[in-house]
Amino acid sequence: MQVVYFYFKEKEPVDVPTVTALLVVVPTLSILLKNYLNLVSPVYGVTSCMLSFFAFYALLLSCMMAYRLSPLHPLSRYPGPLLCKISKLWIIYLAYRGKLHLYYKSLHDAYGPIVRIGPNDLSINEKKLIPFILGTRGMPKGPIWDARRNRQLGKDREYHAVIDVRDLKVHAQLRRRWNEAFSSDPLKDYQETLTKRTQELCEHLEGQCKNAASGVAVVDLAKWISFFAFDFMGDMAFGGGFELMRDQDAQGIWEGMEKGLTQSIIQHALWVAVMFQSIPFFSSGMRKFARFAMDQAKRRTETPVKTKDLFYHLYESRGDPTNPSSYEAQLSEAVTDSTLIIIAGSDTSASVMSSVMSLLLRHPHAHRRLAEELEEAFPAIDCDDRRIIEVEKLQNLHYLNAVINEAMRLLPPVPSSIQRGPPKGSGGKVLGDDIFIPEGTGVIVPPYCLHRDPRYFSPYPDSFIPDRWLAPNASPASTSSAPDLKGEVGPQPIFKTDREAFIPFSYGPANCAGKPLALLEVRYVIAHLVTRFDFFQSSQESEGSKVGEGHGTQWEDEMEDRFVFTKGPLRVGVRAKPPTSQSG
Ligand code: HEM
Numbered sequence: 141m142q143v144v145y146f147y148f149k150e151k152e153p154v155d156v157p158t159v160t161a162l163l164v165v166v167p168t169l170s171i172l173l174k175n176y177l178n179l180v181s182p183v184y185g186v187t188s189c190m191l192s193f194f195a196f197y198a199l200l201l202s203c204m205m206a207y208r209l210s211p212l213h214p215l216s217r218y219p220g221p222l223l224c225k226i227s228k229l230w231i232i233y234l235a236y237r238g239k240l241h242l243y244y245k246s247l248h249d250a251y252g253p254i255v256r257i258g259p260n261d262l263s264i265n266e267k268k269l270i271p272f273i274l275g276t277r278g279m280p281k282g283p284i285w286d287a288r289r290n291r292q293l294g295k296d297r298e299y300h301a302v303i304d305v306r307d308l309k310v311h312a313q314l315r316r317r318w319n320e321a322f323s324s325d326p327l328k329d330y331q332e333t334l335t336k337r338t339q340e341l342c343e344h345l346e347g348q349c350k351n352a353a354s355g356v357a358v359v360d361l362a363k364w365i366s367f368f369a370f371d372f373m374g375d376m377a378f379g380g381g382f383e384l385m386r387d388q389d390a391q392g393i394w395e396g397m398e399k400g401l402t403q404s405i406i407q408h409a410l411w412v413a414v415m416f417q418s419i420p421f422f423s424s425g426m427r428k429f430a431r432f433a434m435d436q437a438k439r440r441t442e443t444p445v446k447t448k449d450l451f452y453h454l455y456e457s458r459g460d461p462t463n464p465s466s467y468e469a470q471l472s473e474a475v476t477d478s479t480l481i482i483i484a485g486s487d488t489s490a491s492v493m494s495s496v497m498s499l500l501l502r503h504p505h506a507h508r509r510l511a512e513e514l515e516e517a518f519p520a521i522d523c524d525d526r527r528i529i530e531v532e533k534l535q536n537l538h539y540l541n542a543v544i545n546e547a548m549r550l551l552p553p554v555p556s557s558i559q560r561g562p563p564k565g566s567g568g569k570v571l572g573d574d575i576f577i578p579e580g581t582g583v584i585v586p587p588y589c590l591h592r593d594p595r596y597f598s599p600y601p602d603s604f605i606p607d608r609w610l611a612p613n614a615s616p617a618s619t620s621s622a623p624d625l626k627g628e629v630g631p632q633p634i635f636k637t638d639r640e641a642f643i644p645f646s647y648g649p650a651n652c653a654g655k656p657l658a659l660l661e662v663r664y665v666i667a668h669l670v671t672r673f674d675f676f677q678s679s680q681e682s683e684g685s686k687v688g689e690g691h692g693t694q695w696e697d698e699m700e701d702r703f704v705f706t707k708g709p710l711r712v713g714v715r716a717k718p719p720t721s722q723s724g
Pocket of ligand 1 (some may be wrong): 318658662
């Protein structure tokens with residue numbers, strides 16, 4: 141037993157043959173040998189075998205727990221709940237419930253900025269430590285990526301995606317071309333596709349309104365926005381391939397991917413990932429999505445498209461255009477990265493856009509103010525009498541950006557899974573002056589907790605107040621006659637808005653590679669939705685909502701932390717606004 145225990149403690153094996161050998165073969169052999177020597181009767185033999193097995197596992201688990209709770213454990217000085225210290229199973233259970241973000245927040249409220257959330261895991265909710273964890277002086281990606289990598293595309297994958305590579309040098313190499321693919325010139329190339337798909341989204345919604353007797357259709361806006369985001373990312377990654385807005389996920393691709401997210405519990409323990417991977421039932425959704433991605437990437441490598449998409453900027457612009465076989469050579473990378481584009485780029489952006497719309501619905505004053513800002517900024521109309529939304533102007537619209545920031549503050553699309561850990565063989569890492577992180581530790585920096593911490597965002601850290609982004613930090617000048625929380629005109633509280641603690645796109649060299657595209661997309665789509673439609677709260681959404689509150693609503697209650705936030709439906713009444721010239 142001691143040998144098995146020390147082997148587990150030192151090597152942490154996860155492959156099925158070794159684990160089976162240690163947990164089944166070793167005890168079986170030793171028990172058989174013991175019973176052979178003591179054989180009295182078959183009944184005695186079976187009972188004795190069972191008792192011996194029980195004793196073996198009980199002793200093994202007791203040794204593990206005793207060590208994890210003892211002062212000898214390298215994380216013993218950090219506070220945290222007992223259940224977290226002894227096993228990962230508690231966190232895995234909470235991850236299964238989808239409410240880890242709320243749990244981590246409650247832990248930080250109770251224990252302070254550094255909490256032990258697993259036998260070898262810490263959660264750090266401290267702004268001044270962010271550069272030491274995520275910055276250029278920080279650490280590489282943490283252990284969750286060993287588990288997530290296994291799950292994404294199957295064991296046969298040879299090539300690491302930029303998001304899951306744990307070696308800093310390899311990451312920097314891979315990241316270079318992503319940074320180039322999202323620089324200002326390529327970004328202009330993506331605008332044509334964005335315009336086309338946004339127009340399509342608006343036309344689908346207008347179609348729904350036309351079909352409704354009163355002109356007001358009740359739609360699940362979150363679903364339409366998700367379908368839009370997938371279609372758009374499909375265009376970026378594969379030059380087309382998804383037509384979810386048109387076909388409503390007839391092939392079950394979106395559903396497969398969403399199921400994959402639900403299985404995100406696997407990221408909390410590599411052994412769980414390995415176990416799930418070997419059970420086809422659990423991994424079928426993600427496999428279906430991976431197969432689809434593979435087919436699309438193959439098609440895309442064989443048929444270069446006219447529009448310069450993300451695939452072009454990541455691959456084709458680097459290969460020899462006269463030699464199609466150079467694309468072939470990159471197929472493995474292309475499949476991996478294309479899948480990553482869909483996974484990283486669709487649910488995240490869709491989550492922000494849907495949250496913005498949900499929050500605007502509950503805050504009519506903010507909605508009105510945003511509509512006014514947009515109408516003033518875009519007076520020109522096109523031949524269809526629609527406002528022309530100029531992309532270049534969007535980033536300078538203060539209220540629009542304040543609304544988007546505030547939605548990402550309250551509901552960051554990646555609420556808790558930003559993780560780093562000391563590199564293998566480094567012996568550990570010291571954060572700041574005296575916080576030692578031993579090798580083998582995973583450290584998360586949870587945006588959901590930072591963003592709602594009153595040390596960084598106050599007053600009312602849980603409330604939706606776009607104005608907090610407009611006022612200079614805690615300056616008396618921010619006391620103005622701007623509308624207050626209830627939409628009344630009155631003196632504004634003095635806000636503390638600490639941008640260094642605002643990390644919806646993470647921070648440092650492995651922050652979100654797609655941030656420029658994501659912001660462009662979110663601003664553009666929100667501007668269209670707000671200027672072209674009137675939205676009404678459905679009775680479901682209004683339940684439980686309070687003026688000025690950003691939480692406790694159905695929308696928020698249904699969000700689940702599955703690495704990215706997954707969303708419930710957003711049922712709204714929608715009416716197409718009359719063409720601009722008729723609206724007076
Ligand atoms: C509002 C939308 C989005 C948000 C809030 C968001 C947020 C994030 C976050 C928090 C990470 C994890 C970084 C870390 O571990 O430190 C990430 C990584 C990444 N995201 Fe995004 N993302 C968004 C949209 C996109 C889009 C549209 C793309 C385009 C394909 C994209 C591509 C990536 C990539 C490639 C990575 C991996 C970067 C690396 O490891 O170097 N994201 N994103």
